[in-house]
Amino acid sequence: MKKAIFTCVCMFIASMVMAQVSKQEKQVLLDLYTATNGLAWNVQWDLEKPVDTWYGITVENNNVTGINLLFNNLNGVLPSSLGNLKNLKKLELSFNPVSGAIPSELGNLSKLEVLAINGTAVSGNIPESLGRLSNLKQLHLSSNQLSGTVPESLGELRKIEIFNVFDNDLYGTLPQGLASCPNLTELMVAENNFTNPDDFSVILLSNSGAKIDLLNNSPQLEPTQSIIAIERDESED
Numbered sequence: 001m002k003k004a005i006f007t008c009v010c011m012f013i014a015s016m017v018m019a020q021v022s023k024q025e026k027q028v029l030l031d032l033y034t035a036t037n038g039l040a041w042n043v044q045w046d047l048e049k050p051v052d053t054w055y056g057i058t059v060e061n062n063n064v065t066g067i068n069l070l071f072n073n074l075n076g077v078l079p080s081s082l083g084n085l086k087n088l089k090k091l092e093l094s095f096n097p098v099s100g101a102i103p104s105e106l107g108n109l110s111k112l113e114v115l116a117i118n119g120t121a122v123s124g125n126i127p128e129s130l131g132r133l134s135n136l137k138q139l140h141l142s143s144n145q146l147s148g149t150v151p152e153s154l155g156e157l158r159k160i161e162i163f164n165v166f167d168n169d170l171y172g173t174l175p176q177g178l179a180s181c182p183n184l185t186e187l188m189v190a191e192n193n194f195t196n197p198d199d200f201s202v203i204l205l206s207n208s209g210a211k212i213d214l215l216n217n218s219p220q221l222e223p224t225q226s227i228i229a230i231e232r233d234e235s236e237d
Helices: 002-018 023-035 080-084 104-108 128-132 152-156 176-180 197-207
Strands: 057-060 063-068 090-092 114-116 121-124 138-140 145-148 162-164 169-172 186-188 211-213 218-220
Touching: 023 063, 023 080, 080 104, 104 128, 128 152, 152 176
Parallel strands: 063 090, 090 114, 114 138, 121 145, 138 162, 145 169, 162 186
Antiparallel strands: 057 063, 211 218
């Protein structure tokens, strides 16, 4: 009896060790690899090895939870199937020559906390669907070729801490909903053509711990506190 129990335990442990991500999640990664010319990446994937050994991929409980391919020469258009990685918490694709539009399907990533696509050639509008990312804490879309206005839906990102769209071709007003996001401490919007960035100064000061004197417009800071200032285009002065 003891031998049978021991054998079952060994088989269970072995099955856990050999467990892999689902075929669907693996296919999403293969889509990314193919669409961005994986054979020319700085660090390539050995497709014959388990997914959890692939460079930049984090796997937890047999689910892909992180993609970090910073500075890895991804060149191509991001596949819409990325939106199928339901357990993804971090997507870091900055400083790669990816192009085309940001897939609207990224709005399906309900567990995503960090979305970073800085310094690429992505263009077009910021997808309205990103406003559905209820757990998003950091949005980094700086130094791209994005155009149009920022969707009002992004004002619904209640957990947002960092909102970075610096250096694009965006214009119009920033979503007023951002001003009531309780955790917002960094708003990087310079090098665009927004008309209302100064409206967010008070909320940024408040969220960063400053004591604000609204009559004198001068924040009084404790020695251990810090303020992250709003970025502005000097040509506006």
